[in-house]
Amino acid sequence: MKAQIVSSWVLCFLFQSFAMAEPQLYPTGPSEDASYIRFVDTLDGNLEIRAGKDSRIELTQLNSSTPWQSVKANSPLSAGLYFKNQMQDVSVSVKPSEFVTVAAVQDVKAGLRVVEVREFSPDFSSLKVSFGFMNLVSNCSSASVRLAGKDVVIVNSVSYLAVARRMVNPVSLGVDVYCEDKRVGNTVNLNLRPGERWTLIAFPHGEEVGLMPVLDSFP
Amino acid sequence: MSSAGMLAGLSLLVIGDSHLATPSYLIDALPSILMEQGAKVHAIGVCGAMPADWLVKTPGSCGGAERTGASAAVVMTEKVFTTPINKLIESERPSAVVVVSGDNIGSYMNPVFPKTWANQQVTSLTKALSAAGVACYWVGPAWGTEGGRYGKTFARVKELDAFLKENVSPCTYIDSTKFSGQGEWKTIDGQHFLASGYRKWASSIADEIIKNPPRKLQ
Numbered sequence: 401m402k403a404q405i406v407s408s409w410v411l412c413f414l415f416q417s418f419a420m421a422e423p424q425l426y427p428t429g430p431s432e433d434a435s436y437i438r439f440v441d442t443l444d445g446n447l448e449i450r451a452g453k454d455s456r457i458e459l460t461q462l463n464s465s466t467p468w469q470s471v472k473a474n475s476p477l478s479a480g481l482y483f484k485n486q487m488q489d490v491s492v493s494v495k496p497s498e499f500v501t502v503a504a505v506q507d508v509k510a511g512l513r514v515v516e517v518r519e520f521s522p523d524f525s526s527l528k529v530s531f532g533f534m535n536l537v538s539n540c541s542s543a544s545v546r547l548a549g550k551d552v553v554i555v556n557s558v559s560y561l562a563v564a565r566r567m568v569n570p571v572s573l574g575v576d577v578y579c580e581d582k583r584v585g586n587t588v589n590l591n592l593r594p595g596e597r598w599t600l601i602a603f604p605h606g607e608e609v610g611l612m613p614v615l616d617s618f619p
Numbered sequence: 620m621s622s623a624g625m626l627a628g629l630s631l632l633v634i635g636d637s638h639l640a641t642p643s644y645l646i647d648a649l650p651s652i653l654m655e656q657g658a659k660v661h662a663i664g665v666c667g668a669m670p671a672d673w674l675v676k677t678p679g680s681c682g683g684a685e686r687t688g689a690s691a692a693v694v695m696t697e698k699v700f701t702t703p704i705n706k707l708i709e710s711e712r713p714s715a716v717v718v719v720s721g722d723n724i725g726s727y728m729n730p731v732f733p734k735t736w737a738n739q740q741v742t743s744l745t746k747a748l749s750a751a752g753v754a755c756y757w758v759g760p761a762w763g764t765e766g767g768r769y770g771k772t773f774a775r776v777k778e779l780d781a782f783l784k785e786n787v788s789p790c791t792y793i794d795s796t797k798f799s800g801q802g803e804w805k806t807i808d809g810q811h812f813l814a815s816g817y818r819k820w821a822s823s824i825a826d827e828i829i830k831n832p833p834r835k836l837q
Binding site for chain 2: 428429430431432433434435436470496497499521523524525526527594595618
């Protein structure tokens with residue numbers, strides 16, 4: 401009997417020691433990847449974005465893009481975009497791993513038009529620079545970006561409401577944008593640093609094409 | 620290993636996940652080996668802590684441990700929280716921070732590695748370290764063994780290793796997959812090693828730090 405009691409205590413002690421040594425089960429990361437949304441203002445004037453009762457952000461010509469915001473995947477997100485005396489509602493759902501840009505662009509007839517551009521980032525690097533080009537110009541069916549003054553293509557054949565992205569070396573460079581084979585806008589000079597993620601946005605600006613380099617940021 | 624004293628004069632802050640959160644795990648072996656080389660070491664493990672959890676005080680999910688100098692690791696049994704890295708750096712002024720974080724972002728149960736989420740986790744911590752101007756090392760996952768309770772596979776370790784190698788700069792990446800063959804170090808659950816495996820891992824990590832002395836970040 402005494403031997404049985406001692407054995408039981410030994411077993412309890414051993415079990416407790418093992419339980420203390422063994423880490424608890426815990427998930428090593430989320431069940432699905434992160435999703436992101438941002439808003440961009442390409443208009444001549446301030447754009448206010450309102451979501452819910454009290455959340456509002458104002459974009460200006462100096463601060464024309466929100467940071468990327470992490471959102472719940474596959475869940476409809478609503479917002480109202482206000483520009484001068486116009487307003488447009490948007491409802492967007494973002495998939496896991498997706499980056500969605502909601503952009504306010506000029507519309508010749510309506511004044512304000514809201515478009516969405518979706519992308520899945522192919523890769524990340526803290527050693528190189530992620531360079532993306534986004535085409536918001538409806539009469540530019542195929543856009544490309546080349547090194548300024550050179551016949552070196554960085555991204556090619558970017559259709560309307562599409563984005564192309566690639567890794568480039570962290571250097572200072574000038575780039576030109578072409579719609580089909582016609583150069584549009586002025587040379588954009590970029591000082592690229594390791595780990596950065598850029599999106600160069602082409603947008604309608606009056607009769608011409610405006611170019612806006614955005615350094616993507618996360619909160 | 621090289622002769623003793625190779626890390627003399629350095630103070631190292633080691634932070635990380637469950638591999639540092641239980642005595643007889645890395646929290647025993649790694650500080651001991653680093654101290655044999657002359658370093659002063661403070662190690663903190665918070666089980667379940669993701670890299671970004673070290674930016675603000677965040678609860679762990681399964682305990683933790685802390686070891687200061689030659690004292691034995693103290694197991695934290697009450698609710699465990701991370702200490703924000705900026706606070707740790709400010710109070711301790713370490714020569715370098717060593718981050719042990721790989722398995723905890725592997726998402727082993729998910730058929731697809733959540734690269735976007737993992738990138739944000741890693742870069743938010745590396746940016747904080749860079750902003751603080753402190754040298755840093757990032758220790759990636761070792762192979763482990765397949766078929767364990769956490770779903771760890773060699774294919775995912777390879778993918779995670781490649782991802783971390785590309786994304787932890789300006790921290791110096793310590794590739795743990797170079798230290799052993801696949802499945803060579805036995806585990807209790809696919810992920811956590813026997814004491815002998817932790818000693819080998821710790822020794823290899825210390826060797827890498829000796830070969831790559833801390834460089835203050837610009």
